[in-house]
Amino acid sequence: MTPAAPVASNPVLRRVLTVGAIVTAVLAIAGAVIGFSVSGTSGLFSALVGVVLAALFLSITGASILIANRWNGDPLYPTLFFSIVLGGWVIKFVIFIAALFLLRGAPWLDSMVFFIALVVSILATLVVDVIVMMKMRIPYVSDIDLPETFDDEEEAQNPAAGEDTPAAPDASSSNAEKPSDRP
Numbered sequence: 001m002t003p004a005a006p007v008a009s010n011p012v013l014r015r016v017l018t019v020g021a022i023v024t025a026v027l028a029i030a031g032a033v034i035g036f037s038v039s040g041t042s043g044l045f046s047a048l049v050g051v052v053l054a055a056l057f058l059s060i061t062g063a064s065i066l067i068a069n070r071w072n073g074d075p076l077y078p079t080l081f082f083s084i085v086l087g088g089w090v091i092k093f094v095i096f097i098a099a100l101f102l103l104r105g106a107p108w109l110d111s112m113v114f115f116i117a118l119v120v121s122i123l124a125t126l127v128v129d130v131i132v133m134m135k136m137r138i139p140y141v142s143d144i145d146l147p148e149t150f151d152d153e154e155e156a157q158n159p160a161a162g163e164d165t166p167a168a169p170d171a172s173s174s175n176a177e178k179p180s181d182r183p
Contacts, residue, residue, distance in 0.1 A: 007069040016132050017062045023124050024055040031117045039110040046110040050117030057092050058125045064088030
């Protein structure tokens with residue numbers, strides 16, 4: 001089995017993770033400053049926890065897809081891909097529920113600052129996703145090898161003896177009337 005070509009979405013996902021890390025750092029600094037000015041130390045920690053949770057969720061999705069793409073070309077690739085990505089979503093759900101239970105009633109948590117920081121961070125990661133996807137140039141047909149010469153194209157259209165050939169259209173199954181059959 002020949003190794004498969006790299007998946008065209010890998011550079012996009014790496015760029016999303018890189019830009020997402022930069023945006024997370026900026027949001028963490030801004031959230032910490034705003035949270036501290038609004039609610040003191042509890043606002044600072046609340047904003048940081050909200051930003052870190054959003055960044056963690058973004059990175060789990062991107063990382064799970066990058067990990068799953070390592071099996072590109074394997075016959076089990078679709079199964080492995082969806083299993084790994086679904087596993088990442090389950091991990092995110094478990095982390096979210098655990099965070100809600102652990103943070104519920106925490107004396108140092110300002111729930112409004114946490115909520116605003118989480119929502120702003122999630123919206124920012126969505127904006128990063130959209131901007132990166134709009135700026136990346138991925139062809140519509142990305143993961144196939146096109147013929148390099150006319151001879152290769154001719155061989156692809158005319159398979160060698162013994163190979164499966166496309167079925168010829170059966171004249172008896174045609175529903176179209178011929179113009180000469182009309183009175």
